[in-house]
Amino acid sequence: MTIFKTTHQDTTSNARLGLLSLGHGVVQTPVFMPVGTAGTVKGIHHEDVARIGYNLILGNTYHLYLRPGLEVLQHYGGLHNFSAWDHNLLTDSGGFQVFSLSGLRKIEEKGVAFQSHIDGSRHLFTPESVVDTQAIIGSDIAMCLDVCTPPEISYKAAKEAMELTHRWARRALTHRNNHETMKGNLFGIVQGNFYEDLRKESAEFFNELDFPGLAIGGLSVGETKEEFIHFLAHTAQYVTKEKPRYVMGIGSPDYILEAVEQGIDMFDCVLATRMARNGALFSDDGILVMKKAQFKFDDGPIEEGCTCRACTQYSRGYVHHLIKAKEMLGGMLATEHNLTYFYRLMEKIRFAIANNEFASFKRAYLERFYRTK
RNA sequence: GGAGAGGUACCCAAGCGGCCAAAGGGGGCAGACUGUAAAUCUGUUGGUUAUACCUUCGAAGGUUCGAAUCCUUCUCUCUCCA
Numbered sequence: 001m002t003i004f005k006t007t008h009q010d011t012t013s014n015a016r017l018g019l020l021s022l023g024h025g026v027v028q029t030p031v032f033m034p035v036g037t038a039g040t041v042k043g044i045h046h047e048d049v050a051r052i053g054y055n056l057i058l059g060n061t062y063h064l065y066l067r068p069g070l071e072v073l074q075h076y077g078g079l080h081n082f083s084a085w086d087h088n089l090l091t092d093s094g095g096f097q098v099f100s101l102s103g104l105r106k107i108e109e110k111g112v113a114f115q116s117h118i119d120g121s122r123h124l125f126t127p128e129s130v131v132d133t134q135a136i137i138g139s140d141i142a143m144c145l146d147v148c149t150p151p152e153i154s155y156k157a158a159k160e161a162m163e164l165t166h167r168w169a170r171r172a173l174t175h176r177n178n179h180e181t182m183k184g185n186l187f188g189i190v191q192g193n194f195y196e197d198l199r200k201e202s203a204e205f206f207n208e209l210d211f212p213g214l215a216i217g218g219l220s221v222g223e224t225k226e227e228f229i230h231f232l233a234h235t236a237q238y239v240t241k242e243k244p245r246y247v248m249g250i251g252s253p254d255y256i257l258e259a260v261e262q263g264i265d266m267f268d269c270v271l272a273t274r275m276a277r278n279g280a281l282f283s284d285d286g287i288l289v290m291k292k293a294q295f296k297f298d299d300g301p302i303e304e305g306c307t308c309r310a311c312t313q314y315s316r317g318y319v320h321h322l323i324k325a326k327e328m329l330g331g332m333l334a335t336e337h338n339l340t341y342f343y344r345l346m347e348k349i350r351f352a353i354a355n356n357e358f359a360s361f362k363r364a365y366l367e368r369f370y371r372t373k
Numbered sequence: 374g375g376a377g378a379g380g381u382a383c384c385c386a387a388g389c390g391g392c393c394a395a396a397g398g399g400g401g402c403a404g405a406c407u408g409u410a411a412a413u414c415u416g417u418u419g420g421u422u423a424u425a426c427c428u429u430c431g432a433a434g435g436u437u438c439g440a441a442u443c444c445u446u447c448u449c450u451c452u453c454c455a
Contacts, residue, residue, distance in 0.1 A: 251407050278412075
């Protein structure tokens with residue numbers, strides 16, 4: 001069963017419009033997904049996330065498994081109900097967490113053994129257990145457990161990680177297809193590190209399997225922007241265009257534009273929400289670091305035309321004050337602003353694609369965003 | 374009026390003869406943040422013609438090769454007693 005259809009192909013790039021049909025509604029692509037690691041998009045009500053327009057957010061298997069734990073999630077009938085989120089939910093498998101918590105982990109054929117960052121307790125994730133966990137969470141899109149690797153590892157290590165990712169993917173798919181209660185879709189994750197032939201091999205491997213969608217993983221893990229762009233484009237050319245294509249872990253507006261240009265349909269990133277909490281707000285004229293003294297007496301909105309609460313109800317000076325004073329409302333308003341900004345950016349991107357002018361839109365956007373004022 | 378404690382950089386505060394332009398906080402300023410161990414972290418914070426020199430630890434004077442540190446006087450603040 002296909003869950004995705006392309007509705008328009010931009011004539012100036014590989015960018016495309018699509019519709020992604022999931023358990024909690026249809027998602028317009030390209031789509032940016034806010035990250036709600038531990039069952040909450042930090043600093044904002046789920047109600048407000050939905051009000052902005054989002055109908056697909058992330059959760060994280062690793063974090064939710066450790067806390068609140070499967071018993072609690074089962075008690076509440078899944079994360080949708082538990083967190084009052086009535087729209088779509090994608091959960092990351094924990095592959096990235098296991099990678100970023102290196103030192104505590106041990107990767108074996110059967111799965112990955114790791115220690116909790118919370119209390120040091122020992123746990124094992126297998127391709128099968130991670131599918132089970134995401135079934136309990138109730139994910140509309142579940143991700144395979146993968147082996148995510150950093151830049152500058154050897155070819156041999158990269159190849160081994162990729163091959164293990166592939167074996168795990170087969171096991172996860174088999175398990176999912178025999179699963180009695182899982183309703184969500186399971187996506188595969190292309191790996192291959194920063195080696196062109198491995199990326200090609202991994203993409204072709206996943207194209208052959210019966211996943212309803214595919215992700216490109218192992219990018220945005222510390223490589224340069226040039227490497228990111230190169231390996232994104234290189235990998236994307238081999239990943240089937242018949243399925244939704246998801247680049248994990250990006251990004252900033254410039255990274256998102258690069259991804260959309262390569263025909264990527266989905267991406268998620270903590271950047272918008274984390275930077276908001278740290279006092280950096282996005283605008284078409286670049287990033288505003290709100291703690292700067294220049295905003296102290298600034299009566300204007302964060303961004304003219306923005307529809308968020310921060311922009312429609314408060315001045316830059318007030319937000320500046322809240323951020324400086326470390327008031328909770330500051331991070332909340334900033335989060336709402338950045339998520340609104342990214343939502344509107346995606347709307348503009350989709351509009352540009354619909355009008356076959358993505359290439360010029362991208363150029364003009366970046367020119368303005370990085371123009372020094 | 375008496376007794377005691379104390380005045381250190383933008384603020385609080387350590388230092389109590391040389392390793393002190395002076396710990397640590399805070400505040401200020403700057404930077405970072407990309408499948409969230411982050412409402413976090415990092416750098417910087419007397420001046421200059423800058424691996425050195427100049428000015429600075431309430432004020433003035435003194436002891437010493439050398440003083441934020443010891444002595445004298447003055448001054449201001451706080452606490453207790455009358």
